[in-house]
Amino acid sequence: xxxxxxxxxxxxxxxxxxxxxxxxxxxxxxxxxxxxxxxxxxxxxxxxxxxxxxxxxxxxxxxxxxxxxxxxxxxxxxxxxxxxxxxxxxxxxxxxxxxxxxxxxxxxxxxxxxxxxxxxxx
Amino acid sequence: xxxxxxxxxxxxxxxxxxxxxxxxxxxxxxxxxxxxxxxxxxxxxxxxxxxxxxxxxxxxxxxxxxxxxxxxxxxxxxxxxxxxxxxxxxxxxxxxxxxxxxxxxxxxxxxxxxxxxxxxxx
Numbered sequence: 001x002x003x004x005x006x007x008x009x010x011x012x013x014x015x016x017x018x019x020x021x022x023x024x025x026x027x028x029x030x031x032x033x034x035x036x037x038x039x040x041x042x043x044x045x046x047x048x049x050x051x052x053x054x055x056x057x058x059x060x061x062x063x064x065x066x067x068x069x070x071x072x073x074x075x076x077x078x079x080x081x082x083x084x085x086x087x088x089x090x091x092x093x094x095x096x097x098x099x100x101x102x103x104x105x106x107x108x109x110x111x112x113x114x115x116x117x118x119x120x121x122x
Numbered sequence: 123x124x125x126x127x128x129x130x131x132x133x134x135x136x137x138x139x140x141x142x143x144x145x146x147x148x149x150x151x152x153x154x155x156x157x158x159x160x161x162x163x164x165x166x167x168x169x170x171x172x173x174x175x176x177x178x179x180x181x182x183x184x185x186x187x188x189x190x191x192x193x194x195x196x197x198x199x200x201x202x203x204x205x206x207x208x209x210x211x212x213x214x215x216x217x218x219x220x221x222x223x224x225x226x227x228x229x230x231x232x233x234x235x236x237x238x239x240x241x242x243x244x
Contacts, residue, residue, distance in 0.1 A: 038197075038200065039197070040198075040199055042198035043198070073235055073236075075160075075161070075162035075235070076160055076162075076165070078160065078233045079233075080219075080221075080235055097202075099202075099221045099233065111200045111221065113195055113197070113200075113202055
């Protein structure tokens with residue numbers, strides 16, 4: 001499913017984008033305006049809250065980047081995919097699996113679960 | 123989280139209950155009245171449709187039972203857990219991971235994904 005993979009790539013790119021304007025743009029092209037994100041540590045509703053949440057995570061884990069692992073799995077308007085957070089060339093800090101509901105080519109809801117807990121807290 | 127594990131156990135029991143009245147009762151104690159279920163092969167909305175969907179699966183895979191595998195993982199009002207479908211003492215026919223939204227102690231929405239595809243079609 002190339003479309004869902006493009007959407008997931010955009011989602012990961014948004015989590016990695018430290019430029020404010022480019023991140024806002026990626027978030028707007030990834031999430032529906034009223035989208036909701038929730039995981040064990042945080043949640044956000046709407047594009048502004050989601051962009052701010054991503055910035056907070058970047059500030060907490062500087063020099064780390066998210067990357068997709070494995071294949072995406074999608075059916076109907078649902079998708080799941082896994083990711084890792086790691087420093088460049090360094091060990092994996094955390095990993096998880098996200099479940100998304102898609103509407104009109106964007107995420108309407110994302111629920112994140114942790115598969116590997118953050119090993120160290122910077 | 124004992125409450126979520128009880129709920130998941132009830133859910134698995136409903137999938138395995140072939141007595142019509144007992145299955146309806148289990149479904150009513152597992153799902154909210156307006157609950158929605160969706161996986162790659164089927165979907166259902168509301169208790170009657172969900173109970174009928176389960177019966178159809180039982181008829182398609184007679185002498186097979188669902189069982190939980192691994193640990194459940196829950197946060198906020200979300201949960202994920204995995205299962206297998208197998209005949210007694212026989213090989214695993216299929217396996218999957220379900221993602222649920224909980225409200226008032228029952229599933230309001232369940233999205234199923236397949237981790238192991240049905241190996242044989244009876």
